[in-house]
Amino acid sequence: MVVHLQRAAKGAALAFRRTPAEIAAAASALIHRERQAHDEVAAQRSPTFANTIARLARLENDTNAESSVITFLQNVDTDKHVRDASSAAEQALRTSRMALLMREDVYRPVKAVLDDAAALAALDPEDRALAEKMAREYRRNGLGLDADTRKELERIRTRLIAVGIEFSRNINENDGRLLLSRAELDGLPDDYFSGRPTETADGVERFAVTTKYPDLVPAMQLARREDTRRRLQAMTESRCPENIPLLQEAVRLRLAAARLLGYETHAQFVLEDNMARRPEAVLEFQHGLREQLGPLADKELGEMEALKRADKEAAGEPYEGLFQWDARYYANLVKERRHSLSEEEVKQYFPVAQVTRGVLDIYQETLGLRFVRVDGPAVWHPDVEMYEVWEAAGDAFVGHFYLDLFPRDGKYNHACVCPLRAGCERPDGSREYPAAAMLANFPKPTPAAPALLTHDDVITLLHEFGHVFHHLCARTRWAHFALDSVQMDFVEAPSQLLENWGWEPAVLRRFAVHHKTGEPIPEDLVARLVAAKNEGSGLFNLRQIFFGLYDMALHSTRDPDVDVAARFSELREQITRLSAGGAGAGSGGAATFGHLLGGYDAQYYVYLWAKVFSADMFASRFKRDGLGCAQTGLDYRREVLAPGGSRDAMASMERFLGRRPDHRAFLESIGLAQ
Known part of the structure; x- marks a missing residue:
């Protein structure tokens, strides 16, 4: 049970109420402080891990919260001037930091430390991982290139930052x-x-x-x-047509930057640090799964086509095919008819307040945590809720999170988690407590009913909370190893893992209650809901493969002039099997694919790739041991969440599973049992 607390939250407060001038001043102060620290490192004549690499990492420990907050406001503030100032602050900070990572005078003392094999061997694992990661970052930012090439790389990267921010702002606005x-x-x-x-x-x-x-x-x-x-x-x-030339430019610039660094494609550059390592591994995974899904998708298309033909015949109209705009409608109709399942019936049992409490209870039990809701917190909007997180055993504080669940003008229009402060160690050995915000766009309350969630919304809530607690449960000394540094093709696994709880009948019956009567969800309705879990999974997963293959088509190409809009339309029709008709052919469908300039370039495949790991962890440990097994949850926190990005994800999974992961549970989870 979540309790309420009428006092200020533990830990240093984050200041979200900022004027545009205050945001600009904060960005300038951060830039000055970061340059000053790099100047100090550049001046080192006897560089050591402590006065060079640790000095730079402590700077990140000290500044990450302020930086995160002022750049976060572009996604949530109701004042467009504040959002614009936040976007400008992000561009200024990212441009400055990129330039700092290209400073040869800073790299010289850093490299001197990295070249001292004996000193590195004496470091503990997290410090050694920090040194190795810093070495890669400098190399991937052009250190080692001649000055002219490095200057050209900086010009390209500076423009890419501006393009990405503009692309995302267009979608939000x-x-x-x-x-x-x-x-x-x-x-x-x-x-x-x-x-x-x-x-x-x-x-x-x-x-x-x-x-x-x-x-x-x-x-x-x-x-x-x-x-x-x-x-x-x-x-x-037809939204954001101005984003098509921006995406076209980004693809061209990314390829140019990769070639300057010695890579043939942008995908090669990006995947080097991921679990997949190579574009060929990603393509093999996606094409193999596409082939396996083919028969299932054929069956689903046949069912949908039969329904549409019948509709057209009843209306006395010609049947002209299945189109993109038919996908959700007829997939839903198949589910309704086969399982007597109506989304309208289901959502009556998922009022958002009750579901949120239920989901939080699941996380408390699974992860051994305790949540306290803070009344009257200082936040960025009245809709926002704030929670403290404590260890369930003992009285140790963990961190806090914010929930911003409903849409409004100018707000980020998808679902995501934004780290606001990384957990790390202060110079005196005390703990800096982490914080994160979940943004979603669930249906608002109406005069007739409270906010009611679909079951898909419930799964989204479980998913996003997985990111929240991945961030909050990391126990590293360095902010550098927070959520953002986790390998991208694993970062979705902890969030996907907890989606499984949303399909467990015993779990659903705990918190799904009718918003009017208070009656728990009927067992028969739960049974029908669970039975329909994989309805449409063939076409749904083909759609995910389309996005992943489109992303790779743009970023594994050696052609800087690939037509991003035409390629989108061509691949979508080929892979999803649904025509765009006149509504999408040659249009800006790619213009709102925010992942491509939101950090998932050459990495959209990670959603399906990480499902292999999440399905295996759920089936092999949580389901086998029992969902209420406290030891399994603690093992998961210790081996998977606590290391953050300080350890290779495969090593973490092997420790949790006791073996290397395999794909059997994943195939079964999407209806392709072997």
């Missing part, structure tokens, strides 16, 4: 919007319309539908009129 009548939205439940903005023209009331998830997803799942779904798809894919 520019929502699509359609006005549709009740008839055009036939099939949507009454609560979809409750409290929705309207306009009346020619005597017809029309409702505003945007591209935010709570608007778009239900409409694409439930709107009976094909023309409505087609128009919504077109609206979605």
Whole structure:
């Protein structure tokens, strides 16, 4: 049970209320402080680990929270001027830090320490990992290149930072919007319309539908009129056309930077530090899974096609094929008819407050933690909740997290976790406590009902909390090894692991209650929900493979002029088996693929790759030992979460599993049992 606390949270408070001028001043102060520290290192005449590498790492320990907060505000603040100032601060900080990593006068003393094999061998494992990681970072930022080449690399990287920030800001700021009548939205439940903005023209009331998830997803799942779904798809894919040339430029610049560093492609450069290591391994994984999914996807397409043909025949209209805008609607219809399962029925049992408490209870029990909700916290918006995290056994403080769960104008429009402060060791040996924020865009409360989640939303909540506690449960001395440094093709595994709890009947019955009656979810409904788990999994996973292969097509190419929009349309139709029709052909569907400039370039494959590990950990330890086994949760915290990015992920999994992971549980989890 989560308790409430009416006092300030333990640990140094984070200041979220900033004016644009204060943000600019904070960024300038950080840049000055970081340059000063690098000047000190450059001046070292007798460099050691302590006065050189540890000096730079302590700087990161000391500044990461302030840096994270002022750059985080671009995703959440209601004031556009603050968001713009936050974006500008991020660009200034990233540009300055990139230049610092290219300073040859700093690299010389650092390299002197790295070249002292005896001194490195005497370090403990985390300090040695820090030194090795720093060596790689300097090399990957051009140290070792001649001055002119390094200057060109800096020019390219500076422009890439600006392109990425602009691309993401365009997505956050520019929502699509359609006005549709009740008839055009036939099939949507009454609560979809409750409290929705309207306009009346020619005597017809029309409702505003945007591209935010709570608007778009239900409409694409439930709107009976094909023309409505087609128009919504077109609206979605016509957003942010200005992002297409930005993406085109980013692909070209990334390839140029990789070649300056001696790599043939950007993917080779990126994957060097990942578990996959090579683009060939990623492509082999994705193409192999695509082939295995083929028969399952064929079956699902046949079922959807039969339903659409019947609909067209009943309407006296010609059947012209299955399109992208049909996917959610007919997949949902198959699920409803085969399992007598309605999303509208299911969500009545998932009021957001009750679900959040239930999910937090799961994490408390699984990870041996205790959560305390803080009343009246100093946060960036009234919707935000703040929680303290304590060890369940004893009275040790762990950190805190924030929940910002509902959409609003200008806010980041997907779901993610933003680390706000890394856990690390202070110079006096005391602990700097970590903090993280979860951002989501779940349906808001309406005048008729509280905020109700779909089961997919519940899975999303479990997933994102996995990132939160990966960050909070890391126990490293250096902020450098926080969540952001975990190998990208493992970082999704801890979040995907906890998704499994959302399919366990005993777990669902603990917190799923009807928002009006308080009655627990019926066992029959749970059984139908679980039975439908892998309905549509063939096509869903092909869609994930499409995104991964599109990403690799852009970043493993040697052609700097690959057409990013045309390649998107071509590959989507080939891999997902669904035509874009007139709504997507040659459009800006790639323009809102935020992952490509949000840190997942050449790495979108990680979502499926990491599922191999999460499925194995769940089946081989948690399911086998029992979901309530405290020792399993503690083993997981110690071997998987606590090392953060200070240890290779494969070593962590081998220690937790007692062997190397394999793919059997993963194939079974997506309906491809061997």
